[in-house]
Amino acid sequence: MTMKRRFHITLPLICFLTPVLLWLVLLIVLPHVDLLRMSLRAEDDYGNAIWSFSNYMAFFQEPIYWLTFVRTAVYSIMVTVMTFIVAMPVAFYITKVVAPRFQGFLMMLLLMPFWVSELVRVYGWMILLRESGVINHFLTRMGILNQPIEMLYNDVTMVMGLVYTSMLFMAVPLVSVLESLDDSLIEAACDLGANMGTIFFRIVIPHAMPGIVSGSIVVFMLTLGNYLTPNMIGGKNALWFTEQIYNQFIASFNWNQGSAFGFLLLVLSSLVIWAGLKLTRQKLSRVVQ
Amino acid sequence: MQTDLSVQCVSKTFGDFTAVDNVSFEVPQGEFFSILGPSGCGKTTLLRMIAGFTAPSRGKILIREEDMAGVPPNRRPANLIFQHLALFPMMTVAQNIAFGLQRRREKRSDIQQKITRILERVDLPGFEDKAIDQLSGGQKQRVAIARCLVLEPAVLLLDEPLGALDLKLREQMKVELKKLQAQVGTTFVYITHDQSEALVMSDHVAVMNQGHFEQVDTPQNLYHQPQTSFVSRFVGDNNAWSGVVKRCEAETVDIETPSGQHFRTRATAPLTPGTAVDLFLRPEAMIIQPAADLPNLNRFEVIVKSLLFDGANSRLLANPLNDDTELLIALPQNRQFDHIRRDDRIEVAWDEQSGICFASSE
Numbered sequence: 132m133t134m135k136r137r138f139h140i141t142l143p144l145i146c147f148l149t150p151v152l153l154w155l156v157l158l159i160v161l162p163h164v165d166l167l168r169m170s171l172r173a174e175d176d177y178g179n180a181i182w183s184f185s186n187y188m189a190f191f192q193e194p195i196y197w198l199t200f201v202r203t204a205v206y207s208i209m210v211t212v213m214t215f216i217v218a219m220p221v222a223f224y225i226t227k228v229v230a231p232r233f234q235g236f237l238m239m240l241l242l243m244p245f246w247v248s249e250l251v252r253v254y255g256w257m258i259l260l261r262e263s264g265v266i267n268h269f270l271t272r273m274g275i276l277n278q279p280i281e282m283l284y285n286d287v288t289m290v291m292g293l294v295y296t297s298m299l300f301m302a303v304p305l306v307s308v309l310e311s312l313d314d315s316l317i318e319a320a321c322d323l324g325a326n327m328g329t330i331f332f333r334i335v336i337p338h339a340m341p342g343i344v345s346g347s348i349v350v351f352m353l354t355l356g357n358y359l360t361p362n363m364i365g366g367k368n369a370l371w372f373t374e375q376i377y378n379q380f381i382a383s384f385n386w387n388q389g390s391a392f393g394f395l396l397l398v399l400s401s402l403v404i405w406a407g408l409k410l411t412r413q414k415l416s417r418v419v420q
Numbered sequence: 421m422q423t424d425l426s427v428q429c430v431s432k433t434f435g436d437f438t439a440v441d442n443v444s445f446e447v448p449q450g451e452f453f454s455i456l457g458p459s460g461c462g463k464t465t466l467l468r469m470i471a472g473f474t475a476p477s478r479g480k481i482l483i484r485e486e487d488m489a490g491v492p493p494n495r496r497p498a499n500l501i502f503q504h505l506a507l508f509p510m511m512t513v514a515q516n517i518a519f520g521l522q523r524r525r526e527k528r529s530d531i532q533q534k535i536t537r538i539l540e541r542v543d544l545p546g547f548e549d550k551a552i553d554q555l556s557g558g559q560k561q562r563v564a565i566a567r568c569l570v571l572e573p574a575v576l577l578l579d580e581p582l583g584a585l586d587l588k589l590r591e592q593m594k595v596e597l598k599k600l601q602a603q604v605g606t607t608f609v610y611i612t613h614d615q616s617e618a619l620v621m622s623d624h625v626a627v628m629n630q631g632h633f634e635q636v637d638t639p640q641n642l643y644h645q646p647q648t649s650f651v652s653r654f655v656g657d658n659n660a661w662s663g664v665v666k667r668c669e670a671e672t673v674d675i676e677t678p679s680g681q682h683f684r685t686r687a688t689a690p691l692t693p694g695t696a697v698d699l700f701l702r703p704e705a706m707i708i709q710p711a712a713d714l715p716n717l718n719r720f721e722v723i724v725k726s727l728l729f730d731g732a733n734s735r736l737l738a739n740p741l742n743d744d745t746e747l748l749i750a751l752p753q754n755r756q757f758d759h760i761r762r763d764d765r766i767e768v769a770w771d772e773q774s775g776i777c778f779a780s781s782e
Contacts, residue, residue: 222643225756309623313504313506313553314500315503315504315506316508317501318473318493318500318506319502319506319507319508320495320508320519321473321492321493322471322494322499323519323520323523323567323568323571324471324495324520324524325495325519325523326494329523333508333519334508334510337510338509338510357500368581411650411673
């Protein structure tokens with residue numbers, strides 16, 4: 132269509148648009164504008180409020196801040212990749228291998244853990260993994276371990292917990308995108324002489340790309356902004372950038388510094404997602420469909 | 421002549437259901453062989469067994485004298501064209517065609533050459549860089565065929581590839597496919613439920629019903645000498661009567677229909693008097709207003725119910741007197757009978773040799 136559709140402002144349009152606009156302006160735009168304003172305020176030597184980049188400078192001058200920042204980004208990317216590696220076979224199994232009447236049941240099983248809150252799920256992991264927990268109990272009983280070991284409060288456990296938490300958000304888009312993959316494409320590739328690996332990398336992955344990217348975006352953003360899981364099973368050595376923000380706001384009561392950190396996190400997630408889209412040659416408009 | 425495909429006593433059962441029941445046939449090199457049957461008759465299962473996607477429960481499949489048992493589809497010298505073609509939408513035309521060649525690790529320059537050559541062959545030169553969704557239905561068809569033919573398979577299997585096309589294109593592709601097959605000389609095994617596709621294109625046609633072959637023959641023989649009542653019903657249009665044998669001598673039988681009409685016709689096998697039979701007669705075998713002195717005719721009167729004008733394929737729909745059997749009568753093309761109107765009473769007749777009857781299955 133070459134003709135541009137005229138945009139008329141009508142009553143139904145206003146009715147539908149008003150809640151959206153209110154939501155956008157009140158809950159997203161205004162707070163962020165205020166956050167930006169706050170992040171650029173500081174006190175000079177006399178205690179007067181002035182405009183300054185000092186909050187952002189502090190981030191770069193204090194290694195603990197930017198090291199945590201980089202660590203959070205690297206771990207989030209890692210978690211995203213691992214979630215994909217775990218979720219892909221699950222989604223493939225549900226859509227292509229298992230009989231159709233079990234598909235709904237398996238999707239249900241996948242959804243079930245998400246009926247309880249993240250907090251309860253993390254506590255579940257803690258019951259399993261802590262020094263006096265279920266797994267340690269059985270391992271010592273069976274004589275595999277001489278004495279219980281602490282499995283919580285390290286990076287491996289934290290990454291595992293994050294993968295577990297974000298699993299569903301990767302699996303659902305993958306299931307829906309794989310469902311739209313015609314089985315005869317796989318059969319045709321096989322008929323033309325392709326082996327399993329070729330079919331996976333030349334047919335399944337390219338077809339699933341929009342789902343992979345949209346799942347990855349969600350998982351990455353959720354992981355980057357996750358506070359609970361890293362805080363509870365990551366322990367004190369495993370700092371997450373959200374904890375830094377929390378500390379600035381709540382512990383140090385330095386809202387200006389906290390706002391700057393919040394903004395940096397926003398810039399970081401936008402940058403990584405932009406790079407990811409460029410790398411996979413996907414368009415955001417296609418991915419969010 | 422070399423046999424490209426040999427299917428020996430193949431059966432396939434799914435639980436209690438027998439999809440393919442003891443089917444055997446051979447296809448010599450370079451032949452266009454069709455399997456014709458209604459949907460659900462097991463023809464797709466049979467094709468998938470030849471392609472290797474399903475393993476037969478019993479029997480052997482040989483391609484070029486080699487037993488295919490346990491050989492996966494990606495190692496078989498047979499390629500399948502899927503019903504919906506299954507072109508890879510994420511690749512261009514050239515990448516689609518190159519897919520199979522790359523799997524064989526052929527040289528890049530060879531692949532380029534082969535793509536150019538095969539695209540010329542299917543009449544799509546210069547289409548290398550087109551995306552699949554830029555192609556029309558007929559062009560997709562040809563790319564799908566090119567993608568398989570470029571691998572030079574011993575047997576090319578086609579699973580109703582014309583089913584999704586509109587009528588006009590289907591008629592055109594039918595002729596093209598036959599020409600293409602004659603040019604490349606590859607053995608084609610084509611399955612379809614459309615009898616006209618099978619008759620037009622094939623050297624031999626197998627008519628399949630409920631898992632077994634009813635008849636394997638040339639299209640001409642299938643049409644003129646059907647061996648079973650299913651073949652008569654399924655291949656081409658036919659008028660059917662049920663009746664009872666009154667007298668039988670050699671291959672000629674006298675039949676009485678429930679409404680009291682008497683016909684004399686031929687049978688494929690001797691029938692004892694009293695046997696219930698089905699009698700079949702082609703619409704074009706009916707003679708309208710026959711000359712009084714023509715011998716050996718079954719003559720009777722009918723009332724015209726409607727005129728079905730369809731160009732070269734125009735017919736009359738008529739009822740015999742005191743009978744509500746619907747009869748199709750082909751109208752000759754010389755406009756000799758343009759005066760016939762609805763509710764006219766006319767005499768029709770057919771030659772004793774043009775009908776055929778079988779003992780009815782019920």
